[in-house]
Amino acid sequence: MAQKTGGNARSRVSQLGSLFSNRYGRSATEESDLEVSVVDSIQDVGKAQWNDIVERSSRGSVFHRYEWLDAIEQGLGYTPKHLEITKDGNTIGGMPNFVVGIEKTPFNRLSSLYPGFGGPLLPTDTQASLEQVLAAVPRLCRGKTIVHQIRGLDMSYLRYNDALQSQGYQPYRRECRFLLDLTKGHDGILADMSRTRRRGIERGRDVDYEIVEEEISRETLRRFYRSYERVMDRVDGEVYPFSFFEQLQSMDDRLLLLTIRIDGEYAGGMLELLDDERDSIHGFFAAVPREYFDDHASELLYDHVFQWGIDHGYETYDFGSTNTDFEDGVFRFKEGFGGRAVPVLVWERGCSPLWPLVKAGRDLYWPYYT
Template sequence: MAQKTGGNARSRLHRIGSLFSNQYGRSTRTEGSGLEVTVVDTVREVGRDQWNGIVDRSSRGSVFHRYEWLDAIERGLEYTPKHLVVTKDGNTIGCMPNFVVGIEKTPFDRLSSLYPGFGGPLLPTDTDESLERVLEEVPNRCRGKTIVHQIRGLDMSYLRYNDALQSHGYRPYRRECRFLLDLTKGHDEIRADMSRSRRRGIEHGLDVDYEIVEEEITRENLRRFHRTYERVMDRVGGDVYPFSFFERLQPMAERLLLLTIRIDGEYAGGMLEVLDTEQDSVHGFFAAVPREYFDDHASELLYDHVFQWGIENGYETYDFGSTNTDFEDGVFRFKEGFGGRAVPVLVWERGCSPLWPLVKAGRALYWPYYT
């Protein structure tokens, strides 16, 4: 069973030498401080224990910063990694994961920390100087078709870096939001705070002959879920992550919750949740319920089940994932109906090429609310 284990306990940081600074990419050293910033071309160059040690030490560390999530992106999505690692006197003290991903509707790329998921720098010690060195190194990683660096912070705590980021040319924009549901108030109050339509959906669904099962994270179960997920995303015109990404998530099975709903004995879809024990949150990253089960309220039943699961396993929030900020959008209204609190997704962008202002201006033509 995928359960929260260990709470907020921080494991001991495993130290590593900086010998890879001379083996991989370019490193920068600050004279007299002992600080070096190195780019590594895969998280595997650093190693699981060393990388996750930084995540465990940082108050802003999340499941999306962890070695296993980054490795799944590298191997399953084949995005080009450009991870920055900070060392001091031979000891690893910070990092910022980055991937090169395409900019929508253009031939150009962006360097993103982090996508998919949420990233940003993890600098638990020597923060001021480490942040300065990391931000100075970023333009060296944006060359050719890569014309902008983007940071997607997980929560409001990343506002602490806003002034430093803007002083280095980063500009915020707000095109996405997330709905966060407070699980600590208990299931009865969560139900009471839902919209009438969400409550009625759950009530009507309870009259259906249904069963919700927590599945093992096996290749077969992931494949079945992915087939339905692919159908649903094709119908709504969304981007589809390949099965190779889901398959590469298996090493982090203890941080995944795969739910299946059966109605009248037939498979009716499911949800793949990402468990963020660092931040005491359950992330609703992937949902797949075919249209033919909408009238049975399969989605409402799954969400209601995972809320109860999160409460029983000690999580504090349920995160519905990113959505646009248009109150007339159906996905926005559906998530809003569960009673969660809307919070902005914190994103900063820094142009690293003379082409960036042109691309940004063109982007505003098809995303009029982009700032």
């Protein structure tokens, strides 16, 4: 186990004591001697060691990376309960988890992963590692933490469906994502858009505008954040604190910050995540004030990032999660760009007798729950 390099300072002895006191023993399978440990901070594993697992796993993504997990831990203050799989003292896999509040209840869920998408990373000894990870989860759900949720990034996580359901996980399908194929080129993308989106881009081009790729700095993030905060307040969305955006500076090579100016005035922007593991761009944060809607600032920004992605060799643009209501304005807006709708794969496993009651309430009023 690598020494901690930052975060909440603890002595090396207490670090090891925390980790090894949570060991669950060896796998029953004969093929390997595996151990699963609870990691109370991603910094206890170390950046190079963890990112090596991400890069070796076919399901690794920008959301699994050390920097994203550290930003959630340090910037949002969510409690980590990561699972680390070791073999002969070497880290060979893991599953990130955070304790997150269940909206409009006093209870928590253990989530892999939120914000973003997670799930297990098991590049080697997959079957035995998965057995160990799933066996360890119930011990992490104590007190007010009543359910474990896995949010897979793409359809490849279906490979775990039977194993998950055999351990009591149930599919939960209330979100989708729109994926745009950048490999068909800019003209192909425009041809497949709805008339409304295409016309918005055409009309926007008649405006005196400029789109700039910004350096990732506290100043540029603060300016973006002011617009982001206004937009999220208007739509009654969850507003992440600025501390989270500050922490994201450590992964500036995986961020694309675009600013649009109209008639020389700041008119909003987009903060994109560059998922080099998946050759994808994630549209995770957008902030265009209402007063620039008629100037089609949003359509111009999306059109720009599509071309940017093509020029830099990315294969898909991911618009991020939305609900599955075709009458919802966000759903229709994203759909209009011609992307392919895919379900967000979510599995849930109750860890408390209270979970069925909370789940029944959520299912009754599901649009208000995440």
